Amino acid sequence: MTTREQFIGTVRKALGRSELPAAPVPLAYRHTVHTDVMKGSDQDELARVFMDCSKEIGANVFETTKERLNDTIRQAIEQCRPGAVIAANDPLLKELGPALASATNRMVRFWNAGAPREEMVRFAEEAAVGIAVAKLALAESATVLFFSHEGCGRSVTLLPESNVYIIPKSLIRPRLTQGMAFVRKHKDHLPSSVNFVSGPSATSDIELVRVVGVHGPVRISHIVVHDM
Amino acid sequence: MSIKTSTLNLKQRMQQSLSNSFLRASIANAQDWINQKRETCYAELGHFEQWRDLAADIRSHVLDNLDYYLDQFARNAQKAGSTVHFAENAGEALRIASEIFQQKKAKKAVKSKSMVTEEIGLNEALEEMGVEIVETDLGEYLLQVDGKDKPSHIVVPALHKNRQRIREVLAEQKGYKGDDVPENMTRFVRKILREAFLSADIGITGCNFAIAETGAVALMTNEGNGRFATSIPKTHIVFMGMERVAPTFEELDILFSMLARSAVGARASVYMSLLTGPRAKTDADGPEELHIIIIDNGRSKVLSSPFKDVLRCIRCGSCMLECPAFRHVGGHGYGALYSGPLGAALVPVLGGYKAHWDITQICSLCGACNDVCPVRIPLYESILEHRRIIAEDEKLTSWIQDAAFSQYGNVIGNPAIYTAATKLTRLGNLAPRVGPLKEWAKAREIPKIPNERFRDWFAKRKGTDNDNA
Numbered sequence: 001m002t003t004r005e006q007f008i009g010t011v012r013k014a015l016g017r018s019e020l021p022a023a024p025v026p027l028a029y030r031h032t033v034h035t036d037v038m039k040g041s042d043q044d045e046l047a048r049v050f051m052d053c054s055k056e057i058g059a060n061v062f063e064t065t066k067e068r069l070n071d072t073i074r075q076a077i078e079q080c081r082p083g084a085v086i087a088a089n090d091p092l093l094k095e096l097g098p099a100l101a102s103a104t105n106r107m108v109r110f111w112n113a114g115a116p117r118e119e120m121v122r123f124a125e126e127a128a129v130g131i132a133v134a135k136l137a138l139a140e141s142a143t144v145l146f147f148s149h150e151g152c153g154r155s156v157t158l159l160p161e162s163n164v165y166i167i168p169k170s171l172i173r174p175r176l177t178q179g180m181a182f183v184r185k186h187k188d189h190l191p192s193s194v195n196f197v198s199g200p201s202a203t204s205d206i207e208l209v210r211v212v213g214v215h216g217p218v219r220i221s222h223i224v225v226h227d228m
Numbered sequence: 229m230s231i232k233t234s235t236l237n238l239k240q241r242m243q244q245s246l247s248n249s250f251l252r253a254s255i256a257n258a259q260d261w262i263n264q265k266r267e268t269c270y271a272e273l274g275h276f277e278q279w280r281d282l283a284a285d286i287r288s289h290v291l292d293n294l295d296y297y298l299d300q301f302a303r304n305a306q307k308a309g310s311t312v313h314f315a316e317n318a319g320e321a322l323r324i325a326s327e328i329f330q331q332k333k334a335k336k337a338v339k340s341k342s343m344v345t346e347e348i349g350l351n352e353a354l355e356e357m358g359v360e361i362v363e364t365d366l367g368e369y370l371l372q373v374d375g376k377d378k379p380s381h382i383v384v385p386a387l388h389k390n391r392q393r394i395r396e397v398l399a400e401q402k403g404y405k406g407d408d409v410p411e412n413m414t415r416f417v418r419k420i421l422r423e424a425f426l427s428a429d430i431g432i433t434g435c436n437f438a439i440a441e442t443g444a445v446a447l448m449t450n451e452g453n454g455r456f457a458t459s460i461p462k463t464h465i466v467f468m469g470m471e472r473v474a475p476t477f478e479e480l481d482i483l484f485s486m487l488a489r490s491a492v493g494a495r496a497s498v499y500m501s502l503l504t505g506p507r508a509k510t511d512a513d514g515p516e517e518l519h520i521i522i523i524d525n526g527r528s529k530v531l532s533s534p535f536k537d538v539l540r541c542i543r544c545g546s547c548m549l550e551c552p553a554f555r556h557v558g559g560h561g562y563g564a565l566y567s568g569p570l571g572a573a574l575v576p577v578l579g580g581y582k583a584h585w586d587i588t589q590i591c592s593l594c595g596a597c598n599d600v601c602p603v604r605i606p607l608y609e610s611i612l613e614h615r616r617i618i619a620e621d622e623k624l625t626s627w628i629q630d631a632a633f634s635q636y637g638n639v640i641g642n643p644a645i646y647t648a649a650t651k652l653t654r655l656g657n658l659a660p661r662v663g664p665l666k667e668w669a670k671a672r673e674i675p676k677i678p679n680e681r682f683r684d685w686f687a688k689r690k691g692t693d694n695d696n697a
Contacts, residue, residue, distance in 0.1 A: 001324070004302055007314035010524065011470070012295040014532035024293040026475065027285060031278040034482060053495070113512045120512040121460060125426065141496035150510040154459035158452060176496065180481035183502065187442050187477070192308075192507050192514055193459070194444075196500040201452035204492070205367035205384060206410035207254070207391050208261055214366060214414055215421060216452025216499070 037140060038174035046139040046172040047224055053142035057199035058212050060221040066228050070096050073131065073164060074103045076221040080162035083128025084109060088152035090133045092166065113150035124155035130217070132157050134167045136182050140175035142222070143198040145182070149191035157197060162219040165197075168228035230318065230349050231579040233378055234563035238586040245561035251380070251388045255558050258387055259549045265493025266546060266600075273489065283486045284604035286479045287540035290471075291531065297440040297473045298522070304443030308505030310518040318348035321523050325350065325465060326357055328519055332463050334359060334429035338421075340447075340454040341365035342434025343382060343543060344469045344523055346565055350432070351376075361432075362424045364453035366417060370394055373401045380559035382566070383491050383545040388558060421453070431457030431515065435468035436542075437483060438520075441476040444504040445520065448487060448497045455499055464506070464515035468522050471531075471539040477502070483542060486602040490544035526578040535610050538573045540603040547597035547607055553590045562587050569597035573610035581617065585624045588614040654679050 012020060038046065054061045060079070064072035073096070077085065084107040085100070087093045093100075094110065101108040109123060124130065132152050136145040144165045148154040157163055173179065176196070183194060201216030212218065234241055245251065270276045290297055302312045315321035329337075337354065339345065339361055354361045363372040367386035371377040374397045379385030386394070391408040398404035398413060402420060406412045433454055437446040445466050447454045458464050474480045488497045507514030530539055548554045548568030559567040564575045564587055572591050575584045588611050597607040619625045639649045656677050661669050668674065 002314040002316045002320060004299070004312070004314055007316065007470075007522065007524065008295050008299050008302075010316070010528045011298060011531065014528040015292070015295055016532070017295065020299060021293065021296050024289070024296055027289040027479070030281050030285065031275070033275040033278045034282070034485070037273075111512070113510050115512060117512050121426070125422075138496075141494075143496050143500075148511075148514070150508070150512070153511065153513040154455065155513050158455050158459060176485055176500075177478075177481045180477040184441075184477040190442065190444070190502070190504050192503065192505050192511060194502040194504075195455070196496070198496045198498050201450065201498050203366045203414060203451045205365070205370070205386055206389075206394055206413060208258055208384065208387075209410040211411045211414045214418060214451035214453070215364070215425070215456055 034175075034177045037177070041139075041174065043169055043172060046174065047169050047226075049139040050137060050142055050167075050172050051222070051224060053140065054199070054222045057142055058202070058220075059142060059199045060219070062221060062223040063226065064223060065226050069166070069223070069225055070099050070103060072223050073100060073166075076164045076223060077104050077106070077129050079221075080129045080219060082106075084123070084126065085129045085131060086111065086124050086127040086156055086160060087130075088132040088156055089113075090151060092133055093131060111151060111153050111156055113153070120153060121155050121159070124153070124159040127160045129162045129164060130156040130160035131164045131166070134165055134171055136179060137167045137172045138175050138179050138196070139172055141198050143176070143179065143196045144222070145179055146195045146197065147191045148193035148195060154193050154195075157195065158216055161217060162221070163217040164221045164223065166223050166225060168225050170228060231347060231565050231575060232563065232583055233565055234560070236563065238563070238589060241561045241563050242557060245557040248388070248558075250390060251558050252556060254387055254390070255380075256555055258381070258384060259555055262493055262549050266489060266549075267493075269489045269493045269495060279482070279486060280602050280604055282482045283542075283602050284540065286474065286482055287542070287603045288537070290473050290475065291536060291539055294471065294473065294531065297475060298470060300440040301438050301443055301473055302522070304441065305438075305505070305520055306443070308443045310443060310505050310520050313519060313521045315521055315523045315525070317525050318523075321348045321467065321521050321525070322350065322353045324521050326353065328463065328465060329354065329357060329359055329430065332429060334463070336360045336362070336424070336428045337430040337432050338362050338364050338424050338428040338453075338457050338461065339432040340434070340449060340457045341368050341385070342432070342467055343565065344434055344467045345432065346379070347525060348467070348523065350467070362421070362428070364421050364424065364457065366414060366451060369417060369421065370397065373397055378560065381545060381548060382543055382559075388560070425456040425460050428461045430463045430465060431461040432465050432467065433457050435466050435472050435520075436487070437474045437480055438468055438472050439475075439477060439480060439502070440473050442504055444502045446474070446480055446484070447501045447503070448484060448499070449501070450492075450498045452499060455501055458501065458503055458515065459513055462515055463517045463519070464503075466518070466520045468520055470522050470524050470527050487542050487544055490542075490546040490600070490602045530574070530577045533577055534613060535573065535577050537605050538570070538577070538610060540605050541570055541574070542603055544602060546600045546602065550596045550600045552594060552596065553592060557590060562590060569607040569611065570605075573605070573607050573614070576614050581614075581622045581624060585618045585622070588618065650681055650683075653677050653681075
């Protein structure tokens with residue numbers, strides 16, 4: 001088997017070097033086109049772009065306030081097929097928990113990292129709806145960032161037929177540039193799975209016809225909370 | 229599969245592609261549709277030239293320091309709990325993979341679309357071991373179900389199949405009873421593949437980019453199959469071409485921003501996943517083991533060749549969508565896994581001139597590919613340089629071609645012979661339609677050569693009348 005030293009040695013030779021170089025000087029960017037996008041936009045403007053783009057990519061959009069959040073979640077869930085709800089183990093959702101179950105008249109279960117793997121995956125697979133809270137959101141592409149850690153397993157935003165995402169307006173940023181900078185800032189404590197999600201899963205593999213809902217969620221709702 | 233995908237020669241492949249009118253129509257349609265979307269998307273973003281300066285700079289910077297970044301990536305990935313393997317060639321990569329399968333006693337694997345696994349022939353090798361390997365990208369799945377057909381485009385692999393054919397295949401192979409509406413067929417496949425995801429022992433993916441600073445693997449997918457393959461099975465194996473490194477997440481921003489737009493004309497793909505090591509002990513889902521197999525398979529040869537810049541490629545496929553030759557022959561016509569201008573520039577170095585010299589012929593050197601490449605690869609210059617090497621260094625051109633060009637050189641280089649020869653060109657009208665002339669005349673009319681040379685006509689005309697009257 002090739003060892004790391006041998007493998008890197010071949011690469012090094014191909015580059016015409018006799019030993020591994022010291023850390024290269026980081027690349028200096030010639031332009032600022034990436035940081036210029038929506039520069040100076042306020043949160044209202046970013047939220048407007050986020051919501052417009054959400055509609056374009058086929059997500060349902062709701063606007064609400066923290067006080068009315070429970071009611072808005074209920075509205076979003078009402079549009080989904082009957083069945084249980086799996087929610088991220090997030091302080092915000094925990095707070096809403098019991099009220100949510102009674103309002104929607106559905107079984108609501110929180111992601112439990114302590115439970116056996118098969119049990120949690122099976123429950124997420126059978127659930128009709130998954131609810132999660134955004135870590136950050138990106139206006140340009142209606143993208144929502146999730147850290148899939150112990151409180152919100154990968155399955156929550158992947159297995160249920162519908163997903164409801166709660167997006168505090170204050171967390172909307174212009175674009176992926178800010179998203180990646182955010183991830184980099186947390187690089188020393190990143191969970192094993194970080195996902196940027198832009199709308200329902202989709203394909204154009206058959207005659208280039210766009211079909212929404214392939215393996216991931218078929219229906220996505222974005223709830224933008226104005227005073228959060 | 230390996231890099232070579234066809235045993236037919238260039239002429240036979242051309243005939244096969246050109247006679248498939250459905251294929252040609254769907255490729256033309258795909259080119260027009262995706263190119264339009266891409267243009268709209270970049271117009272909205274603005275400053276395309278500056279964006280591609282950034283992307284090209286990043287990729288060049290990585291290649292110039294690939295030894296450093298690969299080492300950094302491998303160390304950090306290991307620190308994050310991944311197991312990193314190195315494979316010099318396809319055989320070694322397959323050995324490593326089969327050992328993991330044996331160790332895990334794995335019988336079933338789900339795979340998310342990956343070109344490098346096609347390159348090393350992973351499916352065939354695993355099937356020989358008795359492993360069931362399920363392609364989960366919708367297009368790739370449809371190809372697999374239809375008698376292991378081959379992809380015709382790197383982003384839309386089943387481009388050459390129409391909905392009627394797909395319905396037929398699903399009905400025959402999987403008992404589908406519905407109509408040929410893409411949405412209904414997609415829902416049907418969703419159900420079948422959901423079962424596969426939940427029962428697979430191992431998930432297999434490629435790697436769009438590997439982040440040196442943290443050891444993370446970055447994947448860009450739309451259907452969700454990439455996320456399934458990396459979330460549900462207990463073992464995840466990443467197959468990574470060694471040039472796919474980005475220094476930090478910040479460079480990844482530029483590369484992903486370009487990839488989504490150039491590949492399908494979208495502002496972002498549905499899923500951009502950053503996977504750092506296997507699941508934490510406190511996570512309930514995610515793989516317990518994450519293996520990363522870093523593959524050379526000819527890439528270091530490219531790195532030390534005059535074609536190094538080709539390794540900047542981010543596999544968006546926009547050169548193919550812009551190429552007038554690809555429009556007519558499609559992916560299969562190239563006879564190699566990588567097709568289009570990228571294939572013509574890359575394959576001869578990866579797979580050798582002897583086996584692949586003819587791929588460089590499928591190009592008119594128009595340069596349209598260069599204008600859209602998000603990382604500014606000098607594509608047509610590379611193809612031209614290959615042709616020079618094939619003729620001058622490798623001497624792989626036919627004696628007829630060599631004789632013809634040497635004769636042409638004699639005529640052009642001697643004024644007396646040149647004058648005599650051009651006076652005789654009119655006899656060309658009588659030439660029999662054989663050889664290249666026959667091929668040319670198949671679909672076109674050969675223009676008649678006038679009786680008088682332009683030079684003679686011009687000399688006679690000079691001073692005889694007032695030209696602008």
